[in-house]
């Protein structure tokens with residue numbers, strides 16, 4: 182006889198009147214909860230990336246308390262649980278190496294526990310895609326809350342953007358335009374409050390993607406971490422997730438193909454990070470939605486950038502929030518969005534933004550007077566990148582978007598650092614810097630080293646940008662004429678591995694072309710001589726290298742693509 186399916190999956194743990202039910206209830210109630218505080222109520226898992234090793238998420242214990250208030254108010258029962266946290270500034274060799282590992286932690290923690298709905302607390306760069314990917318492979322009702330950006334950095338009477346300011350000032354020191362003492366002084370001025378990077382870097386971009394996809398309540402992207410309206414949002418999200426469980430609003434109802442198309446357009450309109458390309462491809466892959474690298478160019482590249490924020494512009498996230506935040510941007514481009522996509526509050530995207538105000542037109546420009554034209558991610562193809570490479574034109578120098586020059590090749594980031602200031606190096610501002618073996622398998626983990634520092638002798642001539650090409654990523658806070666995510670990567674024998682110093686390279690962004698100017702025969706000859714790098718011997722890194730997909734597919738592990746839902750697993754005892 183078929184047993185009746187419980188209304189909620191947590192009932193499979195708590196409703197049973199046998200030995201197993203005793204175990205589940207007795208241990209859950211251990212902190213002193215009366216049985217009726219959880220038994221029979223929607224159980225809400227609060228997936229927390231708090232860690233003292235992730236300074237951007239350091240306020241998440243407090244944020245979780247506000248979520249709990251909301252869950253309790255709405256009649257649910259909150260259970261907070263930790264997952265692997267990924268601190269962008271501490272984790273070596275790169276936090277990206279562990280994005281997929283953290284996503285596995287999230288997925289299995291959700292599926293294996295008595296959880297009916299999930300709240301994702303996300304902040305520092307990789308914590309957002311890791312949690313969305315893991316949750317997507319389960320598909321339960323899920324709502325996201327971002328930690329919020331830091332307040333504007335303040336240095337010598339001026340605003341100082343996190344990340345962007347580091348790249349800029351370190352080049353000034355190398356060019357002799359800033360003292361080492363001033364550079365050190367800026368450390369405490371840049372990061373002076375809780376929250377993630379306050380530029381439109383990867384964290385702010387991904388928080389915007391969460392909102393654009395409909396996975397959060399409106400306003401999620403920009404409220405500063407230390408503004409109490411962030412706590413209010415957390416409490417409201419806690420209330421809302423209980424309703425989402427009761428309404429059975431799983432992730433598949435929100436994360437549709439149309440929602441991803443909206444996100445691609447929004448990424449362009451905010452001058453968002455190139456990192457969102459690999460992350461959204463990976464999240465879509467978990468949802469079983471076909472999204473390709475070419476979609477980024479086709480859907481987003483003609484979009485204007487409306488937001489005057491660093492690294493493409495001038496202002497910071499605090500200014501963005503006061504100007505109206507993401508809803509104001511969405512309203513400006515609403516004629517290009519799928520307005521009928523469902524969002525976490527139960528309303529459509531169009532309904533959410535219908536009357537969204539803008540309070541500062543210098544920060545958020547009108548659609549017909551954009552900050553930058555045609556600012557979306559451009560996807561380049563050619564014999565140097567058969568499967569594609571990306572560039573963010575809004576952060577590049579316009580005069581370098583069509584450029585031909587001789588390659589100066591670095592086989593590793595360590596070689597680059599050891600040679601970059603060598604006055605004998607044969608390089609000038611017309612050279613094209615090429616960095617190899619920094620892709621998903623090569624680094625491993627596809628590090629953010631694509632925005633290579635410029636040679637000192639070029640900086641001292643007053644040049645601040647050169648064409649740079651690699652299979653790496655770059656920080657969302659970085660800028661320059663930087664070609665990234667070249668696929669296939671050097672470590673699997675992609676053409677990038679075969680480039681030699683002095684080869685001529687042609688970059689033509691309007692024509693979407695990245696061409697190595699040597700014959701096919703010469704390429705084949707070099708390929709025959711090429712030897713693959715050795716693999717790590719054991720552990721997660723070996724698993725990663727054996728299974729990671731290329732950047733144009735999202736750099737997920739091949740066996741993690743797709744979803745398994747959240748069926749109740751068999752009993753543990």
Ligand code: FES
Pocket residue numbers: 237268269270304305306344377378382384
């Ligand atoms: Fe955490 Fe930038 S270092 S968001």
